[in-house]
Amino acid sequence: MFFHLPRVLNAAQLTSVRNALSSDEAPWVDGRVTAGHQGAKVKRNQQLDQSSSLARDLGDLLLGAMERNAQFVSAVLPNHVYPPMFNRYEEGMHFANHVDGSIRVLRRGQKLRTDLSMTLFLSPKDAYDGGELVVENDFGTERIKLDAGDMIVYSATARHQVTPITRGVRLAAVFWVQSLVRGDTERQLLFELDQTIQHLTALETESESLVRLTAHYHSLLRLWSDT
Numbered sequence: 468m469f470f471h472l473p474r475v476l477n478a479a480q481l482t483s484v485r486n487a488l489s490s491d492e493a494p495w496v497d498g499r500v501t502a503g504h505q506g507a508k509v510k511r512n513q514q515l516d517q518s519s520s521l522a523r524d525l526g527d528l529l530l531g532a533m534e535r536n537a538q539f540v541s542a543v544l545p546n547h548v549y550p551p552m553f554n555r556y557e558e559g560m561h562f563a564n565h566v567d568g569s570i571r572v573l574r575r576g577q578k579l580r581t582d583l584s585m586t587l588f589l590s591p592k593d594a595y596d597g598g599e600l601v602v603e604n605d606f607g608t609e610r611i612k613l614d615a616g617d618m619i620v621y622s623a624t625a626r627h628q629v630t631p632i633t634r635g636v637r638l639a640a641v642f643w644v645q646s647l648v649r650g651d652t653e654r655q656l657l658f659e660l661d662q663t664i665q666h667l668t669a670l671e672t673e674s675e676s677l678v679r680l681t682a683h684y685h686s687l688l689r690l691w692s693d694t
Contacts, residue, residue, distance in 0.1 A: 468583065468651050468658075469604055469621050470542050475532055475587055476616040484525055484589060485615075488553060488638055494519045498554060498562075509563035512629070515553035526551040529587065529640055541661045543620060544654060546694060547579045549643040551587070556598055556639075561631040564601075567623045571643055581623040581643040588613045588639050595635030602627040622651055646693075653691045660684050 476484065487493065498512040515522045529551045533539050549571050556562075571579050586600055592612055600611040600619065603626045611619050621627070623643060648654045661684060667677050 468542070468655055469602070469606075469609065470619070470658075471613070472536065472539055472542070472618045472620060473614070474616050475536060475539070475618045476529070476589075478616075480528065480532065481589065481616050484528065485638060487521060487525060488515065488555070488589070493521060495555060501552065509565055511560045512562060513555040513557075513560075515555075517550070517552065522553060523550075525553060525640075529642075537665075539618075539620075541665070542654075542658045543583055543644050544647040544657065544688075544692075545644050546647045547573070547577070547645040549573065549579055549581075551640040551642050553589075553638070553640050556595075556629060556632045556637040558632050558634060561597075562629040564626055564628040566626055567643065569623070579643065580645045580649075582646045582649060583620055583644040584623045584625070584627070585618055585620045585642040585644065586611075586639055587618040587642070588615055590636065590638045591615045595632055595637045597630050597633040598637035599630045600627060601630060648688070648691045649693055650691065653687075657684065657687060657691070660687070 494516040495513040496516050498514040499507045499510050501514060501517070502510045515525075530548060533548070539545075550573075567581055567584050569581055571581055573579055592614060598612065602609045602611065602619075602621050604621065613619060629637075646654060648657060660680070664677070664681055664684060667680075
């Protein structure tokens with residue numbers, strides 16, 4: 468799956484998040500503290516201390532925005548979401564090509580399978596040079612630099628990197644999701660089917676065919692879900 472989700476955060480939310488992250492009191496630490504053995508060798512950035520109250524408060528804001536986003540829920544079918552990790556790249560920083568770990572541990576020790584990776588861009592595109600998210604997928608290589616407040620969703624199995632910053636500061640949040648549906652192909656089919664149902668519903672098309680289509684969606688979700 469490769470999916471661009473626009474305007475996850477509105478202008479007021481973005482301003483609030485950026486002001487908090489730019490404060491002198493924001494507890495930034497070396498990003499390698501959460502990297503695995505391989506990732507620590509190629510990761511050069513800063514990360515908001517995950518144990519801080521600021522990280523928890525901002526994380527709750529972002530999670531709430533995603534829970535209210537119908538397209539996000541339809542595309543991702545979230546079962547568990549890893550708390551957002553906020554990162555900061557300044558001039559010379561980067562994260563070389565790597566693959567995300569398959570399992571992450573939540574605060575209470577619960578293990579989460581990483582089906583999908585997500586990056587939410589927080590800095591305006593003109594605030595920095597470089598810092599592109601480069602993702603290798605089945606269709607080639609995508610170079611991504613989105614508007615502030617937009618998010619990209621992609622398979623956690625994809626190789627990816629953040630290119631070196633040559634000017635300015637790049638702020639972003641990264642997440643991982645364990646979906647109700649493990650397979651990318653099945654999840655993509657369910658998303659397209661759900662979008663069709665929503666479109667027909669918006670047209671106020673009340674018909675037996677729409678009811679049957681909705682029933683097919685839920686039958687496939689039952690068949691393919693892990694829960």
